[in-house]
Amino acid sequence: MRSFASAPLLGLWFAFLALPFAGWRGALWTGLACAALVAAARTLGRVLRAEPVARRLAMAQEAIGESWEFMLRGTRDWRVAALVLLGLVAFPWVLDRYKTDVLVVAGIYVMLSLGLNVVVGFAGLLDLGYVAFYAVGAYSYALLSTWYGLSFWPGLLGGAALAAVFGILLGIPVLRLRGDYLAIVTLGFGEIIRIVLNNWDDVTRGPNGILGIGRPHLGDFRFSQPMHFFYLVLALCLITMFIVGRLNRSRIGRAWAAMREDESAAECMGVNLVHAKLLAFAFGASWAGLGGVVFAAKQTFVSPESFAFFESVIILCMVVLGGMGSVPGVVLGALILVALPEALRELTLFRPMILGGAMVLMMVMRPRGFLRERGLRLAEGALPPGVPREEGR
Amino acid sequence: MLTQQLVNGIVVGSVYALIALGYTLVYGILQLINFAHGEIYMMGAYVGIAVLGVLAAMGLTQQSLALSILLVFLVPMVYCAAYGVTLERVAYRPLRQAPRLSPLISAIGMSIFLQNYVQVAQGARDKAFPNLLSLGSFEVMGAHVSGLQVFILAAALAMMAGLQLFIHRTRLGRAMRATAQDRTMAALVGVDVNRVIAVTFAIGSVLAAVAGVMVGMYYGLVNHYIGFVAGIKAFTAAVLGGIGNVTGALVGGFLLALLESFWAGYVSAVYKDVFAFLVLVVVLIFRPEGILGGSTEVDRA
Numbered sequence: 001m002r003s004f005a006s007a008p009l010l011g012l013w014f015a016f017l018a019l020p021f022a023g024w025r026g027a028l029w030t031g032l033a034c035a036a037l038v039a040a041a042r043t044l045g046r047v048l049r050a051e052p053v054a055r056r057l058a059m060a061q062e063a064i065g066e067s068w069e070f071m072l073r074g075t076r077d078w079r080v081a082a083l084v085l086l087g088l089v090a091f092p093w094v095l096d097r098y099k100t101d102v103l104v105v106a107g108i109y110v111m112l113s114l115g116l117n118v119v120v121g122f123a124g125l126l127d128l129g130y131v132a133f134y135a136v137g138a139y140s141y142a143l144l145s146t147w148y149g150l151s152f153w154p155g156l157l158g159g160a161a162l163a164a165v166f167g168i169l170l171g172i173p174v175l176r177l178r179g180d181y182l183a184i185v186t187l188g189f190g191e192i193i194r195i196v197l198n199n200w201d202d203v204t205r206g207p208n209g210i211l212g213i214g215r216p217h218l219g220d221f222r223f224s225q226p227m228h229f230f231y232l233v234l235a236l237c238l239i240t241m242f243i244v245g246r247l248n249r250s251r252i253g254r255a256w257a258a259m260r261e262d263e264s265a266a267e268c269m270g271v272n273l274v275h276a277k278l279l280a281f282a283f284g285a286s287w288a289g290l291g292g293v294v295f296a297a298k299q300t301f302v303s304p305e306s307f308a309f310f311e312s313v314i315i316l317c318m319v320v321l322g323g324m325g326s327v328p329g330v331v332l333g334a335l336i337l338v339a340l341p342e343a344l345r346e347l348t349l350f351r352p353m354i355l356g357g358a359m360v361l362m363m364v365m366r367p368r369g370f371l372r373e374r375g376l377r378l379a380e381g382a383l384p385p386g387v388p389r390e391e392g393r
Numbered sequence: 394m395l396t397q398q399l400v401n402g403i404v405v406g407s408v409y410a411l412i413a414l415g416y417t418l419v420y421g422i423l424q425l426i427n428f429a430h431g432e433i434y435m436m437g438a439y440v441g442i443a444v445l446g447v448l449a450a451m452g453l454t455q456q457s458l459a460l461s462i463l464l465v466f467l468v469p470m471v472y473c474a475a476y477g478v479t480l481e482r483v484a485y486r487p488l489r490q491a492p493r494l495s496p497l498i499s500a501i502g503m504s505i506f507l508q509n510y511v512q513v514a515q516g517a518r519d520k521a522f523p524n525l526l527s528l529g530s531f532e533v534m535g536a537h538v539s540g541l542q543v544f545i546l547a548a549a550l551a552m553m554a555g556l557q558l559f560i561h562r563t564r565l566g567r568a569m570r571a572t573a574q575d576r577t578m579a580a581l582v583g584v585d586v587n588r589v590i591a592v593t594f595a596i597g598s599v600l601a602a603v604a605g606v607m608v609g610m611y612y613g614l615v616n617h618y619i620g621f622v623a624g625i626k627a628f629t630a631a632v633l634g635g636i637g638n639v640t641g642a643l644v645g646g647f648l649l650a651l652l653e654s655f656w657a658g659y660v661s662a663v664y665k666d667v668f669a670f671l672v673l674v675v676v677l678i679f680r681p682e683g684i685l686g687g688s689t690e691v692d693r694a
Contacts, residue, residue: 181681185677196664356507360483364484
């Protein structure tokens with residue numbers, strides 16, 4: 001909004017826009033807040049851009065980036081990794097039950113957002129119905145468990161496999177289409193799944209949901225405490241992080257990156273787009289399926305309410321805020337977005353609004369997220385200056 | 394029964410078509426799905442309620458019905474145009490050169506933001522849209538047709554005719570068509586592309602505002618999430634007709650609403666929304682360019 005209008009004018013404009021919704025007083029406050037924010041942001045921008053500050057800031061940024069890299073490299077050292085793992089394992093002994101439970105939820109979201117990261121961050125396919133696969137996983141385990149008494153571990157595999165099948169089924173019709181169609185079709189698909197779950201009373205019991213889903217057990221040991229689930233989810237998260245991280249550096253990971261940057265060029269270089277897209281879908285979906293099974297087993301109850309469109313948005317937000325394509329970034333994004341509402345209970349009402357606004361701001365100001373993917377720098381540097389990016393056509 | 398479904402379908406279809414036009418206009422010029430368009434439509438309905446509240450407080454609704462009706466449409470139109478232009482300025486223009494995914498995500502963020510802003514500011518409950526027009530009703534071939542339905546159809550057709558005139562008879566309309574054909578070339582021959590884009594958003598939003606007010610009058614109730622489903626359906630209509638094609642949006646809007654109306658009447662009312670999505674998927678598989686897309690390049694705008 002630079003060079004558009006002065007702060008008071010902008011304030012006036014947004015006061016005008018807010019008037020029919022917020023009333024006189026609300027409009028006044030909106031206007032004042034906007035004007036103050038714009039003025040503050042501009043002053044801050046001017047200060048930060050001033051020569052000595054800017055230089056120091058760049059240095060600080062570099063230093064933070066390097067120490068982050070250092071930390072990441074550190075975790076490859078087995079001693080550091082063991083220490084970190086020990087710290088993680090100690091968590092439920094330090095925290096109370098409730099906090100452990102929150103961590104379990106956070107872990108499920110980490111899995112989900114890492115799965116979505118494969119689709120959105122690696123392959124560049126915007127999936128707005130991701131929660132549908134989560135629902136497929138959760139309901140398939142719920143039904144298999146309550147009808148046939150299937151135990152958790154085969155259920156985990158079954159849920160993931162079924163979700164992957166759904167992912168491919170959804171992927172096929174949109175193979176030939178551009179990204180934005182994909183977004184809307186996946187959104188529609190998410191809604192279809194939710195509506196069907198809500199109305200297919202004979203099987204899903206509609207809005208009442210399914211009760212009495214079996215908890216996991218290992219031999220004679222039964223998972224019942226939040227602590228038990230914490231270890232289960234922790235293990236799954238570490239496995240997910242490992243696999244997704246390796247995947248990114250694999251042949252198919254590079255194919256995805258190529259496809260994301262330029263489909264035609266990727267195809268010319270011999271990337272099989274059909275394979276690459278379907279694999280991305282299947283992989284992302286199967287991870288959502290895994291998350292769904294764990295969720296169902298933890299809650300012992302599922303209902304369509306847990307799989308609303310907004311859930312997809314939250315997961316997407318985790319990926320976007322953390323930095324699309326970056327595994328540690330996405331993990332951080334998921335943890336922040338789960339922890340934040342716990343910390344700011346008074347703001348529950350405003351949470352969706354803040355999330356939406358954050359997504360816009362993020363795209364406008366830091367489209368690569370807080371922690372941008374390092375590998376991408378190479379690709380950007382390889383482009384000679386002055387070469388325009390491909391325009392959307 | 395059959396004619397009744399037909400009548401209902403046509404009325405809903407005119408609403409779909411009006412919203413679909415907004416998608417198609419923006420898509421024609423920016424190749425961008427404006428995800429927040431459904432929210433603009435929803436906000437139009439809310440502004441309509443606010444205007445009615447003010448008018449009723451001033452006692453104008455009793456004094457001059459014609460003026461009130463004019464204002465109930467005009468003020469939301471102005472407001473939504475402002476919303477549309479601001480939306481484009483804040484969420485899309487900074488991302489003109491960004492990778493494809495960025496404007497899409499910012500559009501979704503905007504949609505979430507607006508929807509929840511309205512929820513926070515206006516409450517989560519349904520809002521009543523005061524009944525202003527009590528036109529009678531009559532029977533046509535066994536179908537019950539209310540005066541309001543006729544009014545809605547007439548208003549929608551008037552807006553569409555106005556849009557066609559604007560696109561084909563004015564300088565700005567010509568600039569829009571030029572920009573839709575080739576943005577770079579249009580800029581080279583002196584078209585202010587940014588202005589054209591802003592105008593496009595304004596026009597789409599004006600049409601959405603009319604649709605919002607009409608839906609408010611028709612159903613008498615409005616809530617903050619009507620924009621979501623209406624947005625998807627209007628988008629489906631736009632794709633069905635051929636996205637980027639103005640006539641296609643009209644055809645798609647009416648066709649989708651009619652199909653949906655018959656589906657709801659004869660097959661399953663519960664799965665009405667599912668049906669619209671299925672139509673979308675089927676069209677995308679078998680004819681992604683839509684009914685009228687691809688063939689009429691000249692009409693793209």
